[in-house]
Amino acid sequence: MEKEMDALEHIEKLMREAKEYNERRMVVLAGEREKSYSIFLSFLSDFDGKVALLSSIEMNIDGVDCFHLKDSGKLLGTTYDILILDVYYSLQPSDIGKLYGIVRGGGLIFLITPEIEKWKNMINRYHQRILTPPYKEEDIRRNFVSWFVEKLKKHDGIAIIENGIIVKSGIYKSKREYRKKPILPDRRIFDDIVYNVALTQDQVDFLKILEEFIDDYNTPTAVVLKANRGRGKSST
Incomplete structure (x- = not known):
């Protein structure tokens, strides 16, 4: 519980920073999926704004606009304060590029993922969908997720919280532009x-x-x- 409170306080700090600079910040909630949901739902309990959640599983959360990842194109042109991308079971490269822009300046993007290092080597539903004979699962190279994880670690403004523990702060004092x-x-x-x-x-x-x-x-x-x-x- 103490770890979750630390994580919540850190997310609130990131939100304040995003609003100060009118920029987006990303929070990667890695590890146990249920724990990640507990963290962001606790954060949303005091949040007043538009929230969108996309997942490969049908979801229904009060006060949140829920969509299936396959319908991500329908959100183009919309605007939200918070976007939650549950890519725990499936990550399609185009989803990130299409959706990050729907979050207004001062907003947050949450990613729900498995533990970061384990995620690199996992076979997800996207891999299974594009796999064609005569190739088998062991033939999949899994390059994209490994590359994506390294980018998450490297770039500013991206926090990583794994099983409630802050692994990377993501705090970034940007240049203020008037x-x-x-x-x-x-x-x-x-x-x-x-x-x-x-x-x-x-x-x-x-x-x-x-x-x-x-x-x-x-x-x-x-x-x-x-x-x-x-x-x-x-x-x-």
Whole structure:
């Protein structure tokens, strides 16, 4: 119980740090799956925000949006404060790349995994699914998980807690960057209240371009806005 309290306090510290720098932090909960669930559920008991859980097993947790890992593509374009990826039984390389971006700045990403060193040599469900004759399980090289584990150990902002014990702190004092106040155009058609909501210069520039596209403000007009994730399309 004492170890779990230490782990919870550490996760709360990581959350504060993430919010301070408006960055994400990752927490790897390795070891016994039930213990890992106990830790993050205890953390969520006092948490007020949007939480998503993806697992290879059907789950149902109050206050948490639960999905199967095979449906991970459905979450693209959504935004959450906390993402929990239960990859204990299966890790598909594309899942990490697709999903980390759904967590807003200041949020946490949890990974539920077996014990780190044992995980490197385990056969998971993804391996079994892609295995084709005449190859057998002993032919699987298991390179990706080994490479992934080394990256988790190496990079900043990633904590590793194994069976309740803090193996790697993940504390990282990032460089604080201050957002410049956008410059509004001298001549504008939209009300100031619209421009004042814009947080970035890109958003202001788009609003100005949008004014030039619309000929008749009484006629519905369709505009397609394309940009990389995180540039503020939805808020614009």
